[in-house]
Structures are given as structure tokens and as C-alpha cells.
Amino acid sequence: MKSVQDLGDLRGKRVLVRCDFNVPLDGDRITDDGRIKAALPTLTQLRAAGAKVIVLAHLGRPKGAPEAKYSVAPAAKRLGELLGAPVKLAEDVAGPSAEATVASLEDGDICLLENVRFEPGETSKVDAEREELAAKWAKLADVFVSDGFGVVHRKQASVYDIAKLLPSAGGTLVKKEGDVFGKVLKNPDRPFVVVLGGAKVADKLAVIDNLLKIADTVIVGGGMAYTFLKAQGHEVGKSLLDEASLDACRGYLAQAEASGKQLLLPVDVRVASGMDFAAHTVDGPIDVVAADAIPADKMGLDIGPASEKLFADAITAAQTVVWNGPMGVFEIPALAGGTKAVAQALTECTGLTVVGGGDSAAAVRILGFSDDQFGHISTGGGASLEYLEGKELPGLAILEEN
């Protein structure tokens, strides 16, 4: 994959950059600007080189038409504050406003086009429709830089098709993510420990499948652990359970046993009668019980103290750790202990620590940790999971071909 340096002298050149500015919003207030900050190295580099920078990004899931609540305006404003420079915002994605905005750029200026998903061509499954949109952008620019790692697993116009039309390179972020995940999957320093959590076990089955072959230890916590506990024959009360994944979980337990890999599950859990996620409240007291003795009327909502220690010991002794997914309902402070303990253990590990994107990245920030306490915080939840599944990511493959 080419880097920005390989694109030659960029002074006066129009450089189209795909970024991932899909930030969480509360109204028009950005609650976590990590993804915008992650784009700064490439954008600063391009501006310093005298390029005219045109940023493409999406926000949320609009259905192929403009919707005010999905405007990228808050991202443009925040980007301007972080860069200390004005960021012009085009009112459309590839129409007259985009053309006029690009034409108004001086060397070193930067603009953001409206949410690429306001155009149906962006996410179309029909090649010709995506290509038509990409062709409009290709007329606005001289070269393309792909720097939205969060979207490289998508075969979309601003990620994939555009790279077929312009000389293309990976930005700092995409190259760094590629290097880190490449190292982890192809040549990890050992012991290599993977920590998985979160709610949806089905989303992570393919990751477990691939990483049981590569890692030394796979730790499973969070809501997904209860399907594994059930697969071991334990009752899990009212805890999250994915019946459809039970057979797969039994298979992984057997596979780990047969291959001498460690598949660590919680040995104790924090339970309550229920919770109201929206109100951030828990019903009744929170008790610690053994993982094989969850009462029928209780719900496991976080790992317990013995599990925190078990997991932390494995993590601090590792040379490579990849973590994706919270250990409990960390959004409720009384149920954040397990996630905090895992995050703390990662900060104490002397090896390479990688925090998967999305929820886990937001969780460590909400819990008061800073990015520089970890080796690498991925900006792409879905992309990093697909990478860990061993899949080819279209947005990276096309850069390698270019």
C-alpha cells in the first residue's frame, strides 16, 4: 500500500481524503471526538504539504437522502477547532456546492463535503451506481487518500470505488491500523491474549474461531460469557443468552481443550434482579455469585472480583493483548468494575496492547483512561473485528492493488 509520501509533490493538488468522523452525538454535541482527533496527523500533513484538502465522511445511517440530524456540520466545527483553521462545509455531497467549495480552496485549505450517505450511490450494492458517484468525486480531485479505518471493511463508493479512479494511498491512520493488526495476526509476541466482551456473542463467533488458532489465551467476559457458561452446562438465570450460538460455543470449548489453548470464562459474576438501561438503574442489590451458581431469578451484569483478578493476571503477563467489548454494563457505574479492571490491566501490561474500536474505545475514555495508556486504540470497531476474523477488507485490498 502506498503512503502519502509516495504520491509525490502535493502542492496545489486537490487531495480527496476519506475519514471516519462517525462520532457519537447528543443533539449536535459530539460526546467523543476520538475519531476526529485520529484523523489529524494525515490532514495536518496534507495541509502542510500545500494540498487542497477535501474530506469525505459519513455520520450515522441516513437512507441515501439528506437528513438534517445526520449533517456532518458538528464534525466540521470540531475539526476546525482542533486544527485551529476554518473548515469549509459543502451543502451537498458531489453537487454544485461541493464543486464551488473545492474551487474556492487555496493551497493548504480544507473543506468537508456533506455526509456521503446522503447519496444512495455510496452504499449501493449495484457497482454502476457506486461508480457513478465515485466518478463525480474523481472530477473534483487529483489524488485519493484513504484514512477512515472504521470503513475499510465496506465496499462503498468513498472507500472502494474511488480508489480505482485516482492515484491512491493509505493515510497515517489506515497504515498504522494495518501495521498493528498485521503484526498481531501474523507475528504476535507471545503470550498473546485476546479479551472479548460485549453483548452479542454471534457477532464475535468468527473472531473466536480465527483467534483460537492464533492466540494463546482467549478470555470471554461481558454478556457473551453467559452463552459459554450455559454451553458448559451451567444455569445462567435471566442473563443474556444466545440459544442459536450454543452449539458453536460448545465447539470452541472443545477446540480449546483439544489444542491446549486457554479459553477463560468468568469464575464469578455480579448479578441483580434486572436493570433499566435507559434510566441507568439496577433493580435491587447487586450480589457476587459463583459463575456456576447464578440464581434463576437473577441476571449477570458484570464479572466478579475473582474473575477480574484471573483476567488481569493473564493480561499483565501477556506480550500482546487485543481487547474488544466491555466486561459488563459499564455504562452503569456500579457495573463498570470488571471493564475498569481489564482496562487497568492493559495499562499495566508491558507488551503491545490493542483496544478494539467502537464501544471499547469509548468505554476506556468514559472510565477515565487516556489514549496514551494503551499501545493502540483502533478507530474501527467493525473493521477491526473483520480483520481479526481473518477476512480481506475491500478498502485495504483496493489500495494494495492501486
Ligand code: AMP
Ligand atoms: P457489543 O456491541 O456487542 O460490544 O456490546 C456492548 C454492550 O454490551 C454495552 O452496551 C454493554 O452495556 C453490554 N453488556 C456488557 N455486558 C453485559 C451483560 N452482562 N448483560 C447485558 N449487556 C451487557
